[in-house]
Amino acid sequence: MLSEKTIEIVKSTVPVLEKHGEDITKHFYATMLKAHPELLNIFNHTNQKIGRQQSALANAVYAFAVHIDQLEKIIPDVKLIAHKHRSLGIKPEHYPIVGKYLIAAIKDVLKDAATDEIIQAWTEAYGVLADTFISIEKEMYEEAESKKGGWRDFKEFYVANKIKESEVITSFYIKPKDGSKVASFLPGQYISVRVKTPGSEYTQIRQYSLSDAPNGEYYRISVKREAEEHKPKGIVSNYLHDFVNEGDTIEVSVPAGDFVLNLDNKKPLVLISGGVGITPLMSMLKVASKEQPERDITFIHAARNGRYHALREEASSLGAKVLFCYSDPTEEDIAAQNFDKKGYITSEWLQEVIENKDADYYICGPVPFMKAVYQALVDIGVKEEAIHYEFFGPSMKL
Structure with a gap:
């Protein structure tokens, strides 16, 4: 004391x-x-x-x-x-x-x-x-x-499948090299991936949200290639995209994190993601759709356009009310009418599409996106304690 x-x-x-x-x-x-x-x-x-x-x-x-x-x-x-x-x-x-x-x-x-x-x-x-x-x-x-299937520190996994989901996001399906089952996790949690990149003296560790429901057999992470001109290049994300292929080995931690879906809450569920922020919310959507089929679920995802939109078909197949917002739709997107709003998510639009505001809200995406969505939700009368969010990287406050 x-x-x-x-x-x-x-x-x-x-x-x-x-x-x-x-x-x-x-x-x-x-x-x-x-x-x-x-x-x-x-x-x-x-x-x-x-x-x-x-x-x-x-x-x-x-x-x-x-x-x-x-x-x-x-x-x-x-x-x-x-x-x-x-x-x-x-x-x-x-x-x-x-x-x-x-x-x-x-x-x-x-x-x-x-x-x-x-x-x-x-x-x-x-x-x-x-x-x-x-x-x-x-x-x-x-x-x-x-815990069943658990381990201490890092464990070797191999890439069982590598699937390109969009122009910038690729999914990696990973399984333990020793053939064991994988530890379960809560929807919204992440794993740490440890790699040694070419030319680096030190190992690099990055945390990636698990983008699938728990299954006991594999983990899935859906990784965005960080390569925008105005941002530092993602050392690990580019390494995973360019050098890590099916059969290759990476080191992985047991899932962690407390940005998790509360399945005890029976209120309507609203999931709002931007870009690669879809990853933890996809896990939440899949689990909620399966375990709470009677629950009113709205899933809103914002992307640049269809070419940058990952996991679209998967999200659309789960029975929730699904809405897509494209800030810069392509001519193909417009012709196919495969989005619900052009531009950015606004409080006026949320007021229209969220039928019951007394819901449980989860948001994830780039920091400016989350700040805008958080404020938009507050503007339409959502209580701050009903809004849950997570940052990729060091903790911050909205």
Whole structure:
């Protein structure tokens, strides 16, 4: 337990963290990874380059300081991060390393403002936070390993089938090399894929949502090739598309994540996806259609056009009310009338097509898409607690 004095000192640093948080986390990652380059086998290099990891950590540290006297309020966020840590292979021995360089970064960035009293308080506070993560992650590792078909850390899978779903999305059907059954999962969860790409000194780990219903035989991930000119090229996604073929081996973690479909909720279900955000929602759609055939389900997917639209036929075959929104339909799309709205999803359109607003909502897609859809749902009267969402990459808030 932290003393009242320690809590008071940590809370007093909240304004400073709000102003200098990202400077601290940038300095932290730079110094830690220089001293411990082996951790590059775990961290997403692209998120490091574009600053998303630094921003996510700064937000987490800030939230911890704000709620240090009511830590129960951040437990949901801790569990969200812990899921990712377990799927990446973060272990207890990593926490002292992180603590050492995080405290040093606070001291280096804040300079004289980081008094001995502040450094001591933050050292104690970090110890409590680290112990919380270690305890939660221990339970997650044990659960992953003990479940039927489960394992610890990473396991070799081979690609049983590789299917091109659209211009940019390809599905990989993967099975354990040892011939065992695969652990079950909850619709919406993801796996981590670990590969060694040509010319890279370190392994690369990426998390991909499972895009099929649990079946005990295989996992399916549907991967978008990240190759847009205005974005960093996806090292792993391009490697999977270009070099990983049927029969090849990749390493995989046990499914993780808490962005999952609540099958205890009997309200109408509305699933809204954009681009490759269709992947976790496809799993949700398939499971809900099978296990809750009486449930009112609306599935809305937004894509550039038919050439970029993955899993279209599969979604249309499951008995839900299915609507497609194309921002830039082709002449073929227009001639075939194979979409329901041209342009972007708007609150006015959602007002028309969602018959019962008192529903359970799940959204996934690019960040601008999710922000727009989230606001559109709020605008038509949907309560915020009814809207569930997940980001691909470090956690953020809409």
